[in-house]
Amino acid sequence: xxxxxxxxxxxxxxxxxxxxxxxxxxxxxxxxxxxxxxxxxxxxxxxxxxxxxxxxxxxxxxxxxxxxxxxxxxxxxxxxxxxxxxxxxxxxxxxxxxxxxxxxxxxxxxxxx
Amino acid sequence: xxxxxxxxxxxxxxxxxxxxxxxxxxxxxxxxxxxxxxxxxxxxxxxxxxxxxxxxxxxxxxxxxxxxxxxxxxxxxxxxxxxxxxxxxxxxxxxxxxxxxxxxxxxxxxxxx
Numbered sequence: 001x002x003x004x005x006x007x008x009x010x011x012x013x014x015x016x017x018x019x020x021x022x023x024x025x026x027x028x029x030x031x032x033x034x035x036x037x038x039x040x041x042x043x044x045x046x047x048x049x050x051x052x053x054x055x056x057x058x059x060x061x062x063x064x065x066x067x068x069x070x071x072x073x074x075x076x077x078x079x080x081x082x083x084x085x086x087x088x089x090x091x092x093x094x095x096x097x098x099x100x101x102x103x104x105x106x107x108x109x110x111x112x113x
Numbered sequence: 114x115x116x117x118x119x120x121x122x123x124x125x126x127x128x129x130x131x132x133x134x135x136x137x138x139x140x141x142x143x144x145x146x147x148x149x150x151x152x153x154x155x156x157x158x159x160x161x162x163x164x165x166x167x168x169x170x171x172x173x174x175x176x177x178x179x180x181x182x183x184x185x186x187x188x189x190x191x192x193x194x195x196x197x198x199x200x201x202x203x204x205x206x207x208x209x210x211x212x213x214x215x216x217x218x219x220x221x222x223x224x225x226x
Binding site: 001004006009032034036041042043044045046049089093101102103104105106 | 117153154155156157158172203205213214215217218219220
């Protein structure tokens, strides 16, 4: 079955710097790659997603890139702010149903003011 | 925020006792899911439902059962709780099979002593 590995497990950056989180997946049939942000005491919330027919997607300060050949995808956050501090999860899915979504172990991001 | 309510939010119980967690949604979404979140493992799917009385197993279903008698309610039952089931449990919903986004509740923290 699908396996998703996520690195690093913890990331600390200065406010204003960029942060990059990387994930690899094993199932070449995976075609949907969402990223979720989880704030303390809350449930995860979708922040951006990308499908396998697209190599890059951007939404303001966040962007996601996908390399299907290498089976890895990354989240890029530019101009980080303290409110970006949270746990981020990557995920991979063959379809778009939640029962096919496999999550990475998560990255705890600290943005120091 | 999606209308998802989990109850109880916190519970402490003893090994061998039955526990039921409830997820209630007001979005009329077809799909509902139960995940558990553990350090180093991300989110793992326990069971999911694709309609009233239609449920199926996820990747970590042993020791858990579910029921869905109404569109809005999805119950997770631990028939005889064990310490390995100490975790944070999240309910999620999605609109349909072709829609990728999962909407999560705020979680239920269960401690089994």
